[in-house]
Amino acid sequence: MRFLPEGYVGIATRTENAAGFIALILFLIVFAGSTLAQESTELPDRLRLGVVVAADENARDRVEPFRLALEDIADLPVDLFLMDTMGDAVEAIAEGRIDYARLSPSAYAAAYRLCSCIEPLVTAGPDDFPARFYAILVGKRGDAKISLADLKGVRLAVGGRNSSTGYRVPLANLAADGVDVKSHFSTLVVVQDPVDGIRALLDGRVQAALAWSTLAGEAKNGYTAGTLNDYYVSGGRGFKDLEIVWRSPPIPYSAHSLGKGLPDVLKRRLRAGLMDMRREDPGAYLAIEPDLPGGFEPVVHADYRPVVRTYEDAFAGVLEPSGR
Numbered sequence: 001m002r003f004l005p006e007g008y009v010g011i012a013t014r015t016e017n018a019a020g021f022i023a024l025i026l027f028l029i030v031f032a033g034s035t036l037a038q039e040s041t042e043l044p045d046r047l048r049l050g051v052v053v054a055a056d057e058n059a060r061d062r063v064e065p066f067r068l069a070l071e072d073i074a075d076l077p078v079d080l081f082l083m084d085t086m087g088d089a090v091e092a093i094a095e096g097r098i099d100y101a102r103l104s105p106s107a108y109a110a111a112y113r114l115c116s117c118i119e120p121l122v123t124a125g126p127d128d129f130p131a132r133f134y135a136i137l138v139g140k141r142g143d144a145k146i147s148l149a150d151l152k153g154v155r156l157a158v159g160g161r162n163s164s165t166g167y168r169v170p171l172a173n174l175a176a177d178g179v180d181v182k183s184h185f186s187t188l189v190v191v192q193d194p195v196d197g198i199r200a201l202l203d204g205r206v207q208a209a210l211a212w213s214t215l216a217g218e219a220k221n222g223y224t225a226g227t228l229n230d231y232y233v234s235g236g237r238g239f240k241d242l243e244i245v246w247r248s249p250p251i252p253y254s255a256h257s258l259g260k261g262l263p264d265v266l267k268r269r270l271r272a273g274l275m276d277m278r279r280e281d282p283g284a285y286l287a288i289e290p291d292l293p294g295g296f297e298p299v300v301h302a303d304y305r306p307v308v309r310t311y312e313d314a315f316a317g318v319l320e321p322s323g324r
Contacts, residue, residue, distance in 0.1 A: 042263040046077040050089050050098035051288070053082045062287055069284035070100075073273030074266060093118055099259050100270075102288055105307045106164050108255035112301070113311040119260045119301055121271045123252035125294035127224060129216035132250035135165040135173065135306070136215075138228075139208050140201055141243040148179055148246055154207035156185040157197035161321055164307070165212035166194055172315040173248045173306050180318060194227035195234070202238040208245065215247065249306045252299050253292055271298060 049067060053059035059082055071078045081098050083089045086107045092098045094114040103111065111118050125131025137156075139146045159166020171181050182188065189206050191197040197209035213226030222232035222239070232239050256274065258267060278285045278295035286293060301308075309315050 043076065043266055044099070044262065046079055047071075047074050047100060047266075048079050048081060048098040050081045050083050050092050050101040052084070052086050052089050052102070054084065064287070065281070065284040066288040069273075069277060069281050070270075073270055073277075075269070076266075090114070093257065093259065096259060099262060101257055103255045103257050105251055105253070105255060105304055106168075106310070108257055108304055109307040109311050111257070112304075112308060117260050118257045119267075120252075120255040120257050120299045120304065121267065122256045122274045122296040123299045123303070124254050124256075124289040124292035124296055126214075126253070126292050127216075127294045129214065129224060129294070130250070131253055131292070131294060131297045133165075133212055133214050133226065133253065134250060135169040135248040136211050136213050136227075136244050137170060137174075137208055137246040138198065138201060138211050139243050139245045141241050146243055146245050148174075148184070151208050151245065152184055153186050155187045155189055155205070156181065157191045157200045157206040157209035158188045159194065159197075159210065160190060161319070164310075166197075166210050168310040168319055169248055169251070169306055170210050170246075171318050172309040172312075174246065175315055175318045176309060177246075182318065195230050195236075198227060198231045198242065199236065202236075202241065213244075215244075250303075251306050252297075252303050254289070255299065255304065256296070 047070065049070060051059065051063050053063075056062065060080065063080060067078050067080050081092065083092065083101075086104055087110075089098070089101045089103060090107050090111045091114075093101045093103075094111045094117065096117070108118070108120060123131050137148075139151060158171075161167050174181050174184075185208070189200065191200055191209070194209070194211040197206070197211060200206045201209045211227030213222075213228050214224045215226075217224035222229035228239075228242065231242075258270070274296045275298065278293075285295070289296075310319065
């Protein structure tokens with residue numbers, strides 16, 4: 001039997017360990033390289049960005065910082081397509097003519113209804129509170145807390161049938177909660193705007209009204225934004241007599257959406273870059289979200305469920321005008 005000095009054994013062991021470690025490193029490099037190569041072959045040649053401009057004649061220059069930032073994030077050329085209306089953007093992304101669009105919640109729901117081929121990445125918010133708002137039903141405060149059951153048979157102020165928070169979202173989501181607005185209330189009274197509905201409630205023309213709110217910040221001031229805040233800021237009388245009876249699930253403010261067929265590696269890259277954009281490139285962020293300076297938050301399809309309901313067959317009947 002041959003005996004080796006203890007020092008030699010230690011050196012041999014370390015050498016074997018080093019060799020094994022080097023082999024592991026080489027394997028990981030090769031594996032990572034093959035994975036990156038596989039992911040890169042999945043990426044499109046370029047990204048097609050659709051932006052709704054309405055009557056903004058300077059839209060191309062205004063949006064350019066965002067387009068350039070998106071190129072850096074995606075590591076792809078980004079082509080800009082200007083859309084006249086949100087409906088144009090819905091059709092374009094549903095038909096695959098663009099890959100990315102900044103949509104409203106209702107536009108996202110409409111596009112999803114057309115093809116189920118899109119998914120949201122992020123939403124923007126107006127401030128540092130969660131980037132969500134609510135459709136609400138407001139009553140007049142009494143001696144005890146009001147419930148929906150207490151309002152059965154009374155008159156309800158609503159917006160026009162195309163109003164999202166003044167009609168479509170609350171009617172569909174109340175129906176999902178088991179309340180058919182048209183049979184629960186005696187009359188649906190169409191008002192000019194949500195603040196007019198609050199005035200109608202306080203002067204007795206109706207006994208409940210639909211509105212919207214962030215439900216963030218101080219309740220005594222009508223929260224940070226929404227119908228209650230608008231009424232509070234206007235100095236309207238009777239603000240303290242208002243009580244929120246029902247609220248919808250939270251709704252994101254916007255939907256930065258992609259075609260669902262794009263590779264997951266690109267989706268992850270875009271979401272991560274957008275989340276950092278307000279901090280790292282505020283000019284690019286404000287170029288696409290000038291009215292919502294609070295930054296991006298991640299979203300998924302389920303976050304838009306309160307609005308998606310308004311396009312589902314199960315709730316179509318309750319959204320049809322009844323003539324009352």
